[in-house]
Amino acid sequence: MFSYQPPVKHMQYVLSDVLSATDTLRVDAGYNEIDEQLVRQVLEEAGRFTAEVLFPVNASGDRQGCRFESGAVFTPDGFRDAYRQFVDSGWAALACDPGYGGQGLPHVLNCALQEMMISANHAWTMYPGVLHGAYTCLKAHGSEELKQYYLPKIVSGEWLVTMALTEPQAGSDVGLLRTRAVEGDTGTYRLSGNKIFISGGEHDLTENIVHLVLARIPGGPEGSKGVSLFVVPKICPDGSRNQVTCTGIEHKMGIRGSATCSLEFAGATGWLVGEPHRGLAAMFVMMNAARMLVGAQGLGIAETVYQNAARYANERLQMKAVDRPAERKDQPADPIALHPPVRRLLLSQRAYVEGGRMMLYWSGLMLDLAERHPIPQRRQDFEQMLALVTPVVKAFLTEKGFQGASDALQVYGGYGVITETGVEQYLRDCRVTMIYEGTNEIQAIDLVVRKILGDQGVRLGRFLELVRATVQAERTGPFAGHSECLSKLATELAAIARAVCESGTANLTPLHWVAGDVLRLMGHCIIGWLLLRSASASCNNREDDYAFHDERLETVDHYFAYEFTETHAALAVLRASFAQHGLSLTW
């Protein structure tokens, strides 16, 4: 039976053994009340909620889907009840300011919660998916009045939020949007236009839905510089129904329990958030938080499919293994987990689950430090580093999540494509994560052009210093080989940054061609670095739990032999492509 077991033990390992998160949070982010005990308690409670409340309505939600009926959307059976429990237990408020009713817990714990929610039920998690991003955006850019009115309801989860950007002709290119906002006489605006692909644009989970809408105020500049952000509630503060209607929902490959809506704004009342024409900047606050959480989605998917594939592979008996354990010599067949190609599929999945979790939580910790480190310069440093890493978290983890789902399905063989088995839903559900919140191609260009070329490689250099410190620490001893692999990659990335800066803003074409490969190299550099730290931690702590730590060491060995090797292909592409464009790459 397909199931979900919250990986609390590995989460604690990453937080404590690999990242020393509680110490960092206490010392550098002023979370005085945080300790191992509290972390475990939050993880265990979140695990219970996701496994016992969200997961049981995951497969049924996919089968049933959403129902659209004359403007109303009905979510699958059980979604409402699960949402009520989510609100009642205070999960919505986890990382929000206690001033607005939040629990004020660190972002890194919210990352773990989001991962578990997706592991249990991707479609359901879409509804509160932009809740935290909308909170951040309104908190940073909304007027005091808007904040007082909306934030407590959003923080508690009493009202849900949408992010309404996309129009049929304006997807990745927000600047092409046409929705108009005409100023009225009471300081409000009238919004008219059509939005599509709005997750949770209409549903039966909350009484009110708060739409954050991008629109143009007539007379403003063309393109993305003339875009403003508005709050458009489904129910206006005076209790009247606003002029925003759901005109339909999409039939989709996956996340079928999530209502993907078309919305018609027919003179709907909206309130401006921030400055006119500066909507994109305000929205980007939301997008960046959202991008990290999309990375969490890739990880959450990868975790669930891996644990199920691993269990199945240990139960399913087919053919004799090439290296049969002596005690199985009389059996007609062995567990398929003993066959090297299946074992390899499983270990590769595990490498990205473990390394991906380290990457995500490391980023979450940086978000906490960027907000709360006592030294302003350090806050800025963490913010810069996080900005460098965010596109990698989003794109690399979603790519590996999809790959993991496909690999897990392969482990199941013919049973994998049968709906009842459970894994094919995860493959269908996760495919969109490589597209939404900025396609993975856009993430790659963001990384290379804005984050590397943008500061002439300075923050990349600072990241590589972190890597080199670990390389140096492990250059002798049991992980010398891995350390050398990583050292070479750091050297190569530094050379790539030089070539990127040499090409410069006047010659972006060659950078756009290889951006995806640079992102993949960065992904491996981050994961390789953190897995190496994990190897060292497990080596030191082996006596606590031999079985657990030996599994971690096996993961790292497998990763460097079978997955880190992807860097060779990416590098060969970079060399060939740069050569075609007359750029050299040397180190």
Place this chain on the structure above:
Amino acid sequence: MFSYQPPVKHMQYVLSDVLSATDTLRVDAGYNEIDEQLVRQVLEEAGRFTAEVLFPVNASGDRQGCRFESGAVFTPDGFRDAYRQFVDSGWAALACDPGYGGQGLPHVLNCALQEMMISANHAWTMYPGVLHGAYTCLKAHGSEELKQYYLPKIVSGEWLVTMALTEPQAGSDVGLLRTRAVEGDTGTYRLSGNKIFISGGEHDLTENIVHLVLARIPGGPEGSKGVSLFVVPKICPDGSRNQVTCTGIEHKMGIRGSATCSLEFAGATGWLVGEPHRGLAAMFVMMNAARMLVGAQGLGIAETVYQNAARYANERLQMKAVDRPAERKDQPADPIALHPPVRRLLLSQRAYVEGGRMMLYWSGLMLDLAERHPIPQRRQDFEQMLALVTPVVKAFLTEKGFQGASDALQVYGGYGVITETGVEQYLRDCRVTMIYEGTNEIQAIDLVVRKILGDQGVRLGRFLELVRATVQAERTGPFAGHSECLSKLATELAAIARAVCESGTANLTPLHWVAGDVLRLMGHCIIGWLLLRSASASCNNREDDYAFHDERLETVDHYFAYEFTETHAALAVLRASFAQHGLSLTW
């Protein structure tokens, strides 16, 4: 609108310019009546049938699926009518012996037909999918009586066929099957047992269904050496209904219009095919033909999604391209096909469509030569070479088909996951091709252990001689760089073959770990070799049609810069894995 345009022009190019197929068929396979005119006629007719009859019921068949009702299966609307046209036009009989009513056309043309059928409608094509394999198997192993009774009906398509191997506990490991066949007194057998995952196990397309069933005759050896093959018709020759019942159909990720049935044999009457206990050998005749056609499925999927993604990318306007054509300077946005990351997704798809077609048709041609070359030794050589290449065709082309579907979906962005767009169905449909007819992992082990180690690398060596001849011919001139890449890979593959033989049958474990990488290297060697030949052909024939041939040359340049580079990662894995297992790899 999602559509399918049969790529007749490129098919003719592959057959004529790259493979000189008509000459070869005439001179070496005794097809005296074959000429360019006949080939074009067959391709155009097949194109019309697939695009005008099969494609229009593809999306509707997915939406509707099959219906199971008290033992009966109803295919989606339009499937019956399409099947009648298939039979009436004689497509079923294309490559079968005129002695049994076939058209006696070459296998290579059947490959093109199969590719087009899948391109248009994967689910529908599952019904006649094993028709040709069953024909081959019965023709080779059936008694004269069985052949006279069944072959004409199968060749014409009047009756459809199934391949009934899988049981719940016996998937990849056929030796674990339990279905029993007890000999009766009339020379027939009574079969009892349960089979699952039987494509077309029941349907409303034909009056009779001929099941080829693997079962055990009591008293025979255990495992796969005690498995016999039987013909079990749904309707017996005396007109009575046989004791085989469909007990249900599966809900699946894709190919939903194809009925995947559970069958119960309750003392069903069966006729032995070939020798008792030699069923697997007989079935393998069928499996090998089937494997090549599964490769055709990967290609067929890749073609349809590529042509749609390319059209969409040329129509969809989003953002300004880094290199804007002068004539577009005043436009607010450019076609996304002009953005390098999208262009790269498209060109990579095209590389595998073009190279994959060459690989498939080259294999099809070898099948013709293996059957009909006038010199027995040469027939055997072609058969050996085909046996080497078959697992690569199956696994490499299905892997690239799935990748192509995912890449095409990415080009569509958010629209990609919407069912109405069309591409997501192809992604769902094709995933199973990496599993059925022997998982891609099993193909890889077949390649390394049976096909390379099995003859101590002799036929691999013979294949590499073909590659080296092309390398040599192109070592100077415009493709010297590509030639050098390929030359290195040939050297590396020869070294790998030596390491494989050195490891030997006593030490298979390291070979099982890296079999997938060896297969990927072989895939690139075959495709790289044929694309290089295509570059040379296009260079020579450029004057015939500049636009067409320049596109081919662009494909080859792209392939070697962005895709052939996968070989670097595969090689790095081989090195690391061999080192872990104490094997060396040097050249």
